Amino acid sequence: MTLETLLAKEAIRDLVLRYCRAIDRRDYAALAALYHDDATDDHSPMYCGSAAGYLEWLPSMLETMTVTSHMVQNHLIAVEGDRAEGEVTMVSYHLTKDEQGNDVEIIIGGRYLDKYEQRAGQWRFSHRKIVMDWNQIQPSTCQWDSPLVAGTPVGARCDSDPAKAFFNLLTFAS
Template identity: 25%
Template sequence: MTTETGQEKLARLLEVLDRQDILDCLTRFSRGMDRFDRELFLSAFHDDAVIAAGPFVGGPGELYDWASALHDQGQVATHHNLLNVTYDIDGETAHTETYYLFVGRNRDETNWIAGGRYLDRLDKRAGEWRISLRTNAVEWSGLVPTLDIPFTDIPDIHLNGTPGRGKGDPSYRRPLTNLRAPQIP
């Protein structure tokens, strides 16, 4: 049985911290897009990043403007769900493959679902991981049956906040509190 040295343990710990920082970066992109939070979205990218997504090829600010207008025109809600992530970290550069599941509630009351993978190169600059290059491999897409959104008939369902795009969404409220009375159905 081989025992890890202190140096080897430290190297593994530093890699775990890098992986977590990279995952936090990837999550900022998704949350920023879904909440229409431009500042959060842009914090996932270096200013000189290049993104190739569908017909779009350009920088982070241009991507946000194009994608948020596209989503605002087409959907009332979106979820950019991140799934499996693989990491290849080499010093201050990392390559990731992130499976995603996109779901959108369209303005015409249909639901769009798509899956694919984000292929990213991230660079650690000034101690912070951000995306430098992103490509998007869309692998499938379709419509799923529309059902009524559950629980909308409960009178106090939105006392803790109404889901929405922007900083009015209850996920931004600090401290998070419960304003609904106890009730057990």
């Protein structure tokens, strides 16, 4: 494996990690910077089309979620010049409300099927497709007032997140 291939793979892994952080912190400017202008995103059946359209649609869907946490695991990447493909195993957690206003957890295990391109020295998504392998939908087991977690900082969106005041190098785009 060449040094160029190793550097490409590391840049692509970083791209995928930045996606997870940006979506969970609702950093839409950072998300937009991860896709090429002509990229597509397939989160069927909820959304399938241009990445620009996905980024327009996404805030309305995420507003229904109290918490999201996207975690990636195995990441296979094949690189050929300025093109690459990746299969990323992931688990995503969503805390939302049901029709009666009760907290519900939606946990999805699946994969991102990605196509990446390097343009002007930048690796970005050219196409992203989600595949669900399993899920759990259940009443929430979160205990925000438990003595075991009392006083622990809670994640939030961009400027309200504890990371904003903690980091100097890892900043938010919006």
